[in-house]
Amino acid sequence: MSGILLFVVLAPLIGFLINGIFGKWTKPYAGVIASLALATSFVLGLFPIMSVLHGNIVEHIYYTWLPFKEVVIPFGLRVDALSAVMLFVVTFVSTMIHIYSIGYMHGDPGYSRFFAYLNLFVTSMLLLVLGNNYLLMFVGWEGVGLCSYLLIGFWYEKDTASDAGEKAFVVNRIGDAGFTIGVMFIIYYFGSATYADVFPRAEEVLNSTAATIIGLALFLGAMGKSAQFPLYIWLTDAMEGPTPVSSLIHAATMVTAGVYMVARSNAIFSMAPIAQEVVASVGAFTAFYAATMALTHKDIKRILAYSTLSQLGYMFIGVGVGAYWTGMFHLMTHAFFKGLLFLGAGAVMHSMRGLLSIDLMGGLRKYMPQTAILMVIASLAIGGIPPFAGFFSKDAILAHALEFGHPIIWVVGEITAFMTAFYMFRFVFTVFYGEEKVPGLYHDLHTHEAPAVMTIPMWTLGILSMVGGFVGLHIGGVVPFEHLITQIAPNTEVANEAHYSETVLIGVSVTMGILGILAAWIIYIKKIITAESIARAFKPIYTLLANTYYVDEFVACCIVKPFWWVSRNFLWKIVDVILIDKGMVDGAGWLASRVGYLLRFIQTGFVNHYAYWVSLGVIVLSGWYIVKII
Amino acid sequence: MNQLHFPILSLITFIPLMGAFFVALINEKNENLIKWFTFIILVIDFIVSLPLFFYFDPTTYHMQFVERVPWIKSLGFEYHVGVDGISLFLVLLTTFLTPLAQLSTWSAIDKKVKLFNIVILLMQTGMLGVFISIDMFLFYVFWEVQLIPMYLMIGIWGGPNRVFATMKFFLYTFAGSVFMMIAIMALYFLNHHFTGTYTSDMVKLMATPLPAHLQMWLFLAFFIAFAIKVPMWPFHTWLPWAHVEAPTAGSVILAGILLKMGTYGFLRFNLPMFPDMTHAFALLVIILSIIGIFYGAFVAMVQPDIKKLVAYSSVSHLGYSMLGMFALTQVGLEGSILQMLNHGISTGALFLIVGIIYERRHTRLISEYGGLASLIPVFSVFFMIFTLSSIAVPGTNGFVGEFMILLGAFLAKPIYGIIVAFGGLFSAIYMLTMYKRVVFLKVTNPKNLELKDMNKREWAYMLPLLLFVFWIGLYPNTFLSKMRVSVEHLLQQTNRSVKVIDKTQEAQLIKTVVVKKG
Amino acid sequence: MLVQYMIVSALLIAIGATGVMIKRNFMIVLMSLEIMINGAGMLLIVMAYYLGNVSGQVMFLFVAAVAASETAVGLAIAVMMYKRKGSVDINDFSMLKK
């Protein structure tokens, strides 16, 4: 088993090395090689997953990576229920997206480079997920950040893409600092960073303050990686990358790493109610806030990006209130339907030659029937309509939020659910239904259905979006998914758990979803109320939303620019060049030359004057010596 | 102890000197022979230094491969050399990096080739001498000896502003050396006062530290000397000048090895010899280091010149090293030493990288480049990897060192770790912004279209560095295990406190000594 | 007697030093230097006698040799200066200040 487990991680790495080093020669087959590597990884990954389903924990230590005196960090891989879910999601979705990319990236000059990066990404992601200690998780954590940087900036000739990549990396680094601090606190308290050492001892070692500090520090990391408010700003810009990247990294896997990490650290978070409160509140706020921005956006990928933010907020509500399994559950279903949504958007872009604005689209259903159906499925899933996957997970989160005593979050969540359904169907209705907005555009662009190599992965994800939620059904009084996850991440025990009728809760959720769809139908299909009239009626709000609350502008002019200005004009040009270099260093030289100038006056040039000085020196020195010995 | 029963250290140190002698005999016109000969000498030197690694005994902190010959008997000076876990890797780094640096000059240096190669060889001797000396005066001699070749290298083969830069470099570091000289002599005589023997053996001096109240001025004098060399904020302003004007090989050696002499000096003198003051001044040094880390990053960010940027990044990186050292924890100290190696490798490689494009385009301004990725992809890949190593991405060497230092600082006092954890953010900003402007984006400057990708010689000197980036990143145990015991011992020495001899007793002591002399 | 001998040598040194400082004629300055050196050399001989160690006398040999060299060079300088300036007045030799 240890070899298999190692090879799960190594297979994509080998793919990366082949495509990365021999990319020039493997170019025609790069996609196939990469997909094969991933498929191998997926298949091999099933073995440990099966073992975990039988109730085992698979853990192997391969060598000692960092042997410090104070702490020893092994290189070990661990599959338990949490990582099994992640392992499955990551390898499966990645395989699908790799296959999809063969079609999508066809003909790109950086074809082999793209697959090399993707494989490297999956390697890092698997390390993140499977590492048996926090440091190894951090390796993966930074690794995925790096690949995200490389892939967002994949079309590096576009400055927006390069900037977006750098922005992603830098913003993530803020989170990484938090993560590092958290890890250092863990090492400080536990003398180890290995999960098996840390979690069982958490209750005896930590007090609630320490747990809160660690929790908040780790959550800062999660905020960066999972793009929670206010560190979300990189995610929308990240849409500059190729669409499969957005699908894989910025929807299905990498951005959910924060959720995974919080769920993984459940033992610590469960001891820190304040940290949990923060996690849940930030999640709820982000869910709502991002949804509002998705309402008005016109760029299909950015709508999906905001939607991702919003859904990530849901996941954080789940893990924040202490029902870790719900967060993980939503993570999984979200990977399916959001991955699918992005792939669908990619297919649209593919056939629209890179056009993104929904203003140009309409009635695409006729040209791309399969994509249209899949997008509807995915939108129903994300909108929370039973029996699609999203319904189960979202409902589980909201129900637990209410039950664990967070009614406000529940209300926010339900409102967001309404908005979610609305903006998704706004997207679907304007793009796939209605009439063509620009006559003859599709003909000019040769718009057509995506090739099979792209639709087959989409269908696979589509099916999972439909049935993936069933693991959250009550079967014989047990929810299988809950049962699986709570072995590793038990729910936080809440003192007075409230109970509500399940039917009512489901009813509210479903109503919200249907209301959202209905609203979108009224506005965008029936046009009883036009979108423009609403926009006019709420002009200030609309402007604010359409400009995404001016956050990017705020960051640019109030943080980035002053920072550079101070560095350039104050630190460099004044402090460094003038104060330290001219003032202190050259000043010392100047002083020496001044002193020398003064001393020049005793240089008369007469030999006997020098002799006077010499004698004076002799007298003084020997006189001092005489005084000393007397 | 010399497990090889063979003067290996002297051999390593003086092979280049002999080589310089022979190079001097070659006809100046025969440049190829000179280059090959120098390169082979340096490679032989590296190969000869390998047994140090393999025969090194990691279970003892005592000096190993020791050679000991009286030098000036009546004064207690000796030719006394040896390595322990602290200096071992610095010696190896030197023998490893110099051939690569020399290889980079084959086509970059086109005037006075012979002299240049002689200078490199002499510098090699000087640098190795510093790292192997156990005798304090020998250390000082080598310390000064290596200054002159560097002075020549910047002064003769430097850029347009080289004269100013050399003067600044030389005077600045020499000012530091003067402080060191005074401190060394004071240490020598004070040690005699308290122990009754004249010795300049650093191991003995470490074993019997002075009373606490006498340590302060000595500590400060050594501090200034080494802080200038490191360089710590605010003693760093010679560094950008020297780097910008120096030829590529000069920058590589300067950043890779010469700066390490400063940090090494701290480990050899300040920490073990003045333990009380080390604790007393630790806070000051740590604050300066933290300022250096952030300040270096901020200033690096806005530099228009790639080399200047990398130079300021050195200030930042060595700030980490100093921080780890004065955190006075095992992991911090080991991290500090590892960071020295990492900095030598990554920053050395970055200077080589800059040298590659400088050689082709004769400019180092960031704004002159752009879009190199599509023109010279292999170069861009190498550049990327060393950039990542410099910003400490896990899996590369930079991460291991920086994390160890962070952890060490954190264990000393959590607040240090927390503050410095955000340093990585800024290193990412300046390196990636620079990388983006140079390598990404569109090709805007038509002159760049002519660029040629790396040739075989350039491959040859980048690959070994690449190997070490990942070796240290993935399996640092090779390096950490050898320094463990020495660092433990150093830490013990630093953590002992010296009994304070009361004032009257000491005054009496001085008086008797003076009378005896009279 | 030791003290008296030492006083004599001290007197010689002091007289020599005064001569170096006070005289204008370079030739006499040279002579004063010789006297100074002799004073110091005499101390060596005195110490050799009173310590019963012949090394002091050997040292005097070296002192004498050095003194001879010094005189030779000094005289050469005097000759040269005389040729340049036509004088051996040290106040004409103020070339140390440009």
Add this chain to the structure above:
Amino acid sequence: MEAIVFYILAIITVGGGLGVVISQNPFRAALWMVLTFVGIAGLFVMLHAQFNAMLQLIVYAGAIAIMIALTMMVMDRRNLNAIGRFNPQPLWAAMFGAGILADLAVLALKFKIDLSNAGKNLAIDGSNTKMIGDVLFKHYLFPFEITAIILLVALLGAVVLTKKDINQ
């Protein structure tokens, strides 16, 4: 008896020194110098340093004095005599000289050594020269060689210094 001889010799020596300093005519100063040297040679004899006494007479009173005198011969006598006796500030110089004398005198008075070996170990078989030779070539051979080099260098220096001017 010994004391009387000493004082006579001491007066000759110191008086000669004073003569050098006071005299205006350099030729007279040279003669005063020779007197000093002779006095010193006498003192050497009293200190059982017969070899050095001879050396003193030959090298100083003979060679050096004659060298100086010869040098002065090639110069214009009137010119030599025309130079003023003292510097413009003779008082300063005298004060510094007195200071040095005071320092050295105090040191001399305060100086204490073990006198038990006085006058011993200065001769082998009654010959001081033998003793010096013995010590010189057994223990001080290397400094001796160095001295030779110094002399050589001085010789060369003197030649170079004077020759250059002749060419012009």
